[in-house]
Amino acid sequence: MQVEWLIFFYIGVSVAMAFFDLGFAAFEHTRDVLFKRETQRMALSLNEEIVLNAKFPTAKHKHRLTQRLKRLPALEAFDLTMQQFRGLDEENAEMYLLGIGDVFERLALYYQQKKPLNKAYYAYILKRWYRTRPASPAIVHTLMLFVEQGTVFLRQNAFEALAQLEDVDVVVRAIKLLDDNSAFHHPKLITETVLIFAGDKDALADALAADLDDFSPATQCAIINFLRMRHRGDRAHLLETMKDDQIDREIRLACVRYFMTNPWSQAESVLRTFAQESDSGEWEYASVAASALAAYPGPETIELLKGLLTSPVWYVRYNAAKSLYDLGATLEADLADVLEGDDRYAREMVQYRWDFEEASEA
Template sequence: MFFNIETLIYTYLFICISLLVFNLLYIFRSKGRERRQKRNADAWVKRIEWQMQRIAQGENIEQEHLKLAEKKLVKTEALFSFGAALDALEEKSPGQTDAYMYSIQGGIQVLASRYAKKDSMDRAYFAFLISRHCPGSTEEFKPVMEILISFLDDSTVYCKENVLKALYSLGNVQAVENALQVFNDRGWFHHQKLLSDGLLTFRGDLEKLAERLWSHHREWNDRIMLSVIQFITGFSENYKEIFLPFLEQETAGREIRLAIMRYYRRHTYEPARPLLISLLLDEKGEDNAKIVAASVLSQYPGEDTAAALKKALQYYNWYVRYNAASSLAAQRIPARELLDVLEGKDRYAKEILEYMLEDAKAGEYE
């Protein structure tokens, strides 16, 4: 089948013009949407400021305002404008919207139940709004927390993360525990770093949260418990004795034991030293355990530690040797005490230790 060259040219020009028109229409529509959202956000700022004045004077929120919010904010675009208004007010004076959000908690509950029926992206934004603008842990928000947990079903990773952020922001231990129980029961994957870092932003009592979450260490899967251990590592010294038996138990999961070993790097505990040395020198032990032990022992200076690290310099695994040399250098051991390595016959041990000592020395002058 053959086409006239002029027909092809005109067809090409038509396609180009169509794309140009489409792009122009899209730009104009986007600009119009932005202006409309700006107007709506400004209108919400005025409404919210008026209600905050009433609250400051000891008066209640107007019922008309509450009804308006319940009616309009069921649309996600309107919720964007409402969120922008809250952001603008918070930028002027952080924390000033807390009393307002507390006063409209009944309306928030109504909206939460309606957004529970929407798709994942709409639920994600509603949860995001709560995570940014909430008055903290209050009994009145418990129904909202329960609805937020229901958002987790049939949702994206983005929605799940925003729900968790909202629960952290609300600061209720039971709500976070219930959410993670759902993750465990459903077998959902959630990145350990997202989970552990998020738990550290919890606005309630971190120690109580840690205690409640750790109580599930025999029930929850290792992925979740790894995040819990990393979370505990980030702030608490109260688990030194509790974690220690897990270094001795070979029945504990490999990643769990490694995470607990790293806990003892940040929170030093003398009774952990012999166990760490044993893990480093265990001929039948796994390389990953030796790698971590060699790193953690940098925080446990002493003759027995130095002897173990020197021996580890001769191990076949490069990462074990690297961490052992790094730990020896970090402990500022006098050079005369390292002569057995520096003047020894093991070239690899000598070279990596020399490199680490020079690197540590250079770091002192930076």
């Protein structure tokens, strides 16, 4: 009797799953149909207004648009429609977006009260389509709240929206809020966002460099990476930071990478010291410094890197071989003694690197 009950149970579960799949398929179909209708209505409304009143959208249109954009499907439809219009007539589309700036401002307080998903999509729409400069205080305040209180997706969308407002002080404030937040925000996201800053990136780099020591180690790494890519920052301060063994390891490594992209003769001796680090627990310094020395050509650098090919750490050997190749070292002249030497690992690493690079260039 127990076997029969198990069979009936299995049949019941299978039937329930079938009904669920059918119901979900019907829901998705209905949603697609409704979204297409919403998009068509949005396209008709926007097209009419852009054609007739691109510079000065009417109050009636803006009121209707405000009410419609309180719904998530309408936000999606607006995004899709504006993307299409902008591709067809960018000038009028941009004038229209300037004209409806106050619509986004009216929606700011409304979306402060909504669920994280709705907030995140509103922040995304602001990033793409809000054009008023300088930005409304209501918009800035709302996005700052999202940065301070939101989930990681909401924080990041809001931060990216703030980066489009072309205001250095606003972005610095946002980074400080992220830094003070108990929720972790990956430093790579910070670096990538400041790199898309719509304003003066050099002014932003200088502002962040001035407050560098006020941030947490993770955020300092993000800022140093940004300074490295923008070729900005106080070299003397970063050198002292790199030399200070009381400073967080990741910050010092970020400084090593900084002087790889931004070579400075006064940093070379410190990089050489790092490259010759013999403590197995500190192999990361030797590994990153081996890469950085590719920016400091010379016979002494070649000899030092050849010595690193005998390191017991694979990453150190790998980076040393890469730097030797980048510096133009040749197998016949500069590395003949390595290829004829007794260290099998050094020979294999050199041969692997040269084979790999030559295959990549072929």
